[in-house]
Amino acid sequence: MKKLLISAFVAIVACLMTACSSNNSPSAAAEQYANYIMKSDYKSAINMIHFKGTPEEVQGQRDYYLQIIESKVEDGLPDDKKMTKYEVTKEEVDEENGKATVTANVTYANGKTKEETTKLVKTDDGWFVDGEK
Secondary structure (H helix, E strand, O other): OHHHHHHHHHHHHHHHHHHHOOOOOHHHHHHHHHHHHHOOOHHHHHHOEEOOOOHHHHHHHHHHHHHHHHHHOOOOOOOOOOEEEEEEEEEEEEOOOOEEEEEEEEEEOOOOEEEEEEEEEEEOOEEEEEOOO
């Protein structure tokens, strides 16, 4: 009985880790980032951005960008800026340097589709949108 409980616990933990680790590939991370933006979950989107610095500096950068974004979208985004669909078309990975570029067709609320590129970096915790310019 004890072995069965332990096996069940391990299976549950493995499922939870898989479900929560949406940034295990560049495309998955870029899609998750876009999904957060489409849901107006800007805090989660900003947490998908990799900034360099101490934990305090990184948190300061995240807080700063969240404040800017929230002030800009307070009255809602115009249709030409509001994403409704994000479809990855290409992924280029440089494993040696831990960098990737994801290209996607992004459709906006005004019906127009535009090709967008997202640069990502790999960390010990997975792939993140590159916050460095």
